[in-house]
Amino acid sequence: MTLIVSNASVTYESKDSPPVLALADASLTIPRQGFVVALGASGCGKTTLLNAMAGFLSLTAGSVTVDDVPVTGPGPDRGVVFQKDTLYPWLSVLDNVAFGLKLAGLDRPKREAKARELLALVGLEGFEKSATYQLSGGMRQRVSLARALATNPEILLMDEPLGALDSLTRETMQELIVDLWASTRKSIFFITHSIEEALFLGTEVVVMSPRPGRIIRRYTLDFVHRTVASRDAARVKSDPEFIALREEIRNLIHQTGAESDGRHLLARAG
């Protein structure tokens, strides 16, 4: 399954403020089994881009297609993991994961068997009956991941899923996501504002800049392949090539930040 975004623009209109051009002429392809990462500071239009792919909003111009069929709304072929925690607190961990299968009409034994399998896959065996609000942030995102995988989508859209986690949990989760990507062979579109995370995860990284949100640079990478092969995340992240690219992108983002908004640079320097 291939998802293609062509010349997509989104303008938010509102009654009492001027229209916001949140996404300007973005084009992007998520190939089969690709891992595409969108990198940029807050307000670059990353979430807007993801929402357009998920079908949560309609484009002002351009198109989103899945295997040449235009996207007109959300659907279980595109799983979403949200920036905000969107687990249902009235359901147990197991029922949250099984939720999509319940909607599809699967009977209880079948959907629970599948949900247990997925919980094991994300390392949450034994938490089936737990309440979601008793879990840590990292565990909750694991549940969200399992829930998104339950309907067996070919593509996963993830909006800063690790943004709220502490850095240690975050690294563990990055490795979990790499493992999942390698073992399930899903296509992934992943949003982050961490340069290191983008380089570590992506087979392709698109760098975005704000006002208006647009893609300013694309990189094709193989660090994630090296991680899968070597199973040594620390070595990949300390590779001189990795570090050099990290600095290059940092400079790039700072420059464009300075061009479009001087306060951005000051805020970052401070």
Added chain:
Amino acid sequence: MVDISLLALAEGATPSAWSPRGLRAAVARRGIPITLISALGLLLAWTLATQFKLVAPLFLPSPFDVATQFYTVAVDGFSNATLAQHVGTSLFRILTAFVIATAIGVPLGLAMGLNRWVNGLFSAPIQLYWPVPPLAYLPLVIIWFGIGETAKIILLSLAMFAPIVISAQAGVRSVSQARVQAAQSLGATKAQIFRHVVLPNALPEILTGLRLGIGSGWATLVAAELVAATKGLGFMTLSAAQFLVTDVVFVGILTIAALATIFLTTLRLLERRLTPWKGQD
């Protein structure tokens, strides 16, 4: 239970246990609710005030008089009915009104939360009448529905209705867009989103609305039984007041307070039971 905790307090009653710090420690250690202490303090003040004749019994009968009168009203009755009959009549009115207010209020509130036309149609009249005390529109209810049982139940229903509707509406509105989107991306239809996301999401607010509704129903009981009642706790209290039988007035007030507390506590327990996630996420 009360006796046990009192005993426990008395057992540990070394002089220091009665110092403020000792008492606070005892409260923490024995788990004595602060509300119990405040209730006992009030009872003590009441007893002392009547014991030393600080207030005339006509204005403030002693706790002992009230207890005796409670027994008399329970056994012999007051105003042609026993206490149990008064309670039964009032309970019937309140529960009937509660069922009516819930059966109409919850679905209407849900519809208002879902649809802005329904909301536009109903929210203005509800917002307008809600703050008006039921006693103020009682004459209108009597003109429209007479002085029989119907008018009483309608007055109580109206008092309960507004908080129930508004809470159900707010419950629907409180659902986050992301939770809905999560369901959509898992393939949920509109009906499934309502059933599996909007409704459970609104449940804590709906239950809070029911509790507020019941509270406001009990607060309206005396007004509802003001005109042409022959039974009921509110009626009993009012007629006792007319004959200046102050201790029966106290019996009425305390019985209403006790019943209202039982209702509110039950609903609060139900909330905790059904929506344990409330305030946790």
